[in-house]
Amino acid sequence: MRAFRLDGATAPLKPIEETEPQAGPGEVLVDLKAASLNYRDTIVREGRYGGDQRNDLIPLSDGAGVIAAVGDGVPGERVGERVVIGFMPNWTEGPFTGAKQAGALGGGHVDGVLAERIVVPASGVAKLPDDWSFIDGAAYPCAGVTAWNCLFGGNGIHPGDTVLVEGTGGVSTFALQFAHAAGARVIATSSSNDKLAEARRLGADALINYRETPDWGARAAEIAGGEGVNLVVEVGGSGTLNQALQAVRPGGEVALVGVLTGFGGEVNTGAILMKAVEVRGVYVGSVSHLSTALRSGVRPVIDEVFAFDRADAAFERLRSGAHRGKVVVDIAA
Numbered sequence: 001m002r003a004f005r006l007d008g009a010t011a012p013l014k015p016i017e018e019t020e021p022q023a024g025p026g027e028v029l030v031d032l033k034a035a036s037l038n039y040r041d042t043i044v045r046e047g048r049y050g051g052d053q054r055n056d057l058i059p060l061s062d063g064a065g066v067i068a069a070v071g072d073g074v075p076g077e078r079v080g081e082r083v084v085i086g087f088m089p090n091w092t093e094g095p096f097t098g099a100k101q102a103g104a105l106g107g108g109h110v111d112g113v114l115a116e117r118i119v120v121p122a123s124g125v126a127k128l129p130d131d132w133s134f135i136d137g138a139a140y141p142c143a144g145v146t147a148w149n150c151l152f153g154g155n156g157i158h159p160g161d162t163v164l165v166e167g168t169g170g171v172s173t174f175a176l177q178f179a180h181a182a183g184a185r186v187i188a189t190s191s192s193n194d195k196l197a198e199a200r201r202l203g204a205d206a207l208i209n210y211r212e213t214p215d216w217g218a219r220a221a222e223i224a225g226g227e228g229v230n231l232v233v234e235v236g237g238s239g240t241l242n243q244a245l246q247a248v249r250p251g252g253e254v255a256l257v258g259v260l261t262g263f264g265g266e267v268n269t270g271a272i273l274m275k276a277v278e279v280r281g282v283y284v285g286s287v288s289h290l291s292t293a294l295r296s297g298v299r300p301v302i303d304e305v306f307a308f309d310r311a312d313a314a315f316e317r318l319r320s321g322a323h324r325g326k327v328v329v330d331i332a333a
Ligand SMILES: NC(=O)c1ccc[n+]([C@@H]2O[C@H](COP(=O)([O-])OP(=O)(O)OC[C@H]3O[C@@H](n4cnc5c(N)ncnc54)[C@H](OP(=O)(O)O)[C@@H]3O)[C@@H](O)[C@H]2O)c1
Pocket: 037, 038, 039, 040, 142, 143, 146, 166, 167, 168, 169, 170, 171, 172, 189, 190, 191, 192, 195, 210, 235, 236, 239, 240, 256, 257, 258, 259, 260, 261, 282, 283, 284, 285, 318, 321, 322, 323, 325
């Protein structure tokens, strides 16, 4: 089969021939049709993801395709099933553990989905809705599930709550769409007024350009009626967390997701305790979260689709920061 492998260098990625994978007991072989990129893939490629990281992986975590073969113990009728693969295929449900995290595709020591085929546990896939494309499905495993977990995996949001989403990338766009569909009021931020106009079209009720309004946390709290927002989807990390803590209301929640501005940094611990804010780390979610999120009916916003041979250009598109929503590779093309 054809696949891409990182080579520890910045040279363009090229497809190579790989041995055909075979499904073992309890596993399925998936013919991959589409894969999507996440910010994580850019830092894995650059060797900046941290931890014990192989530099010759098949990259990307998010894939959708068709079950082409099954291993012992898996019913034969599953061949032909259209599926989306879990970001951590061994996290079926239940609490998060280190072992589940270690199974995350396209990072650490685990090959990912930028290939024509992959073998995963039979329980590690979710059904792709019948009328959805593989491109729609491939957009979900990391960004969609993370957004879903932020909004519904903790205290949960309710109609009339106010949610703040930062920027217009993959996670934040899904979060905007899910929150709007759940009847919440959404405040969206972006560095670009054009992207804010698109966020409005997707259902954002209030918009802040974080470049023009550096004190956007206080502005969001004001828009939310003074006390602050109920939940912040915090994708920025150290450079944005203190603004997020200004935006959130007493007793509210900050779902801590991202590292766009770096991993470390100073945190206003006083704001966390004085406002009794719940700061909850989110690491994607389970296959069960994926199944539920796929049934939400929320179609992903697709920025651009690249043919398999042009996977390198897909990385460039994500790196440019010009994208809105998800950048996808059409493996079947
Ligand atoms: N913990 C988890 O499970 C998990 C899962 C998925 C992603 N993540 C992390 O979440 C972050 C976002 O991932 P993604 O895949 O959605 O990224 P992405 O699609 O590349 O989106 C990045 C967007 O974030 C916005 N942004 C950049 N710097 C910002 C800043 N200083 N303040 C506010 N917004 C900023 C920009 O939006 P504008 O162009 O509109 O300004 C940019 O387009 C990354 O750090 C990623 O590693 C974590």
